[in-house]
Amino acid sequence: MKKINKINYKKTLSKFPTGVTVIAINSANKPIGKTVNSFTSLSLSPPLILFSLSKKSSSINSFKKTTYLSINVLSKKQKDISINFAKTKSQWKNIKFINSQLNTPIIKNCISNLECQIFKLIPAGDHIIFICRVINILNNHKLTPLIYYNSSYL
Numbered sequence: 001m002k003k004i005n006k007i008n009y010k011k012t013l014s015k016f017p018t019g020v021t022v023i024a025i026n027s028a029n030k031p032i033g034k035t036v037n038s039f040t041s042l043s044l045s046p047p048l049i050l051f052s053l054s055k056k057s058s059s060i061n062s063f064k065k066t067t068y069l070s071i072n073v074l075s076k077k078q079k080d081i082s083i084n085f086a087k088t089k090s091q092w093k094n095i096k097f098i099n100s101q102l103n104t105p106i107i108k109n110c111i112s113n114l115e116c117q118i119f120k121l122i123p124a125g126d127h128i129i130f131i132c133r134v135i136n137i138l139n140n141h142k143l144t145p146l147i148y149y150n151s152s153y154l
């Protein structure tokens with residue numbers, strides 16, 4: 001075993017393949033989206049999921065204040081959407097989406113869309129863990145997922 005440092009720690013974590021999601025909210029009637037791969041399932045009963053956001057994110061205060069959010073699981077054809085929402089100056093003008101009854105942005109043509117209510121926030125290190133209760137879901141499971149591995153899209 002090697003003692004960890006910043007470089008080998010980041011490299012090791014990058015070798016864990018994940019799906020890619022965009023977490024989205026409406027804040028002051030404007031949509032905000034963030035590319036997030038820390039999404040995972042947590043509990044079946046009640047139905048809980050979690051993801052973490054950097055405390056340094058430009059949008060952290062808006063996410064901390066929200067009641068509802070959407071989780072949009074991206075398909076392989078949505079790599080551009082992932083790249084867009086990983087930027088601080090991301091754009092919604094080319095994104096096809098609708099606003100749900102709970103007023104969350106639902107991106108079209110995703111593998112799944114999960115509409116969630118914030119359940120609990122837990123600060124942990126330099127991130128905040130968002131635990132959310134899943135309320136509504138929409139599935140299109142015939143699509144192939146976008147995968148992130150070794151800092152690249154597969």
Ligand SMILES: Cc1cc2nc3c(=O)[nH]c(=O)nc-3n(C[C@H](O)[C@H](O)[C@H](O)COP(=O)(O)O)c2cc1C
Nearest residue numbers: 035036037038052053054057058059085086088148
């Ligand atoms: C594939 C991928 C996954 C990411 N996952 C997360 C994540 O789980 N949590 C997080 O805080 N940022 C994550 N990011 C970084 C954010 O998308 C974004 O780049 C970062 O928050 C900087 O923008 P901001 O300061 O405007 O929020 C990820 C980026 C990429 C490309």
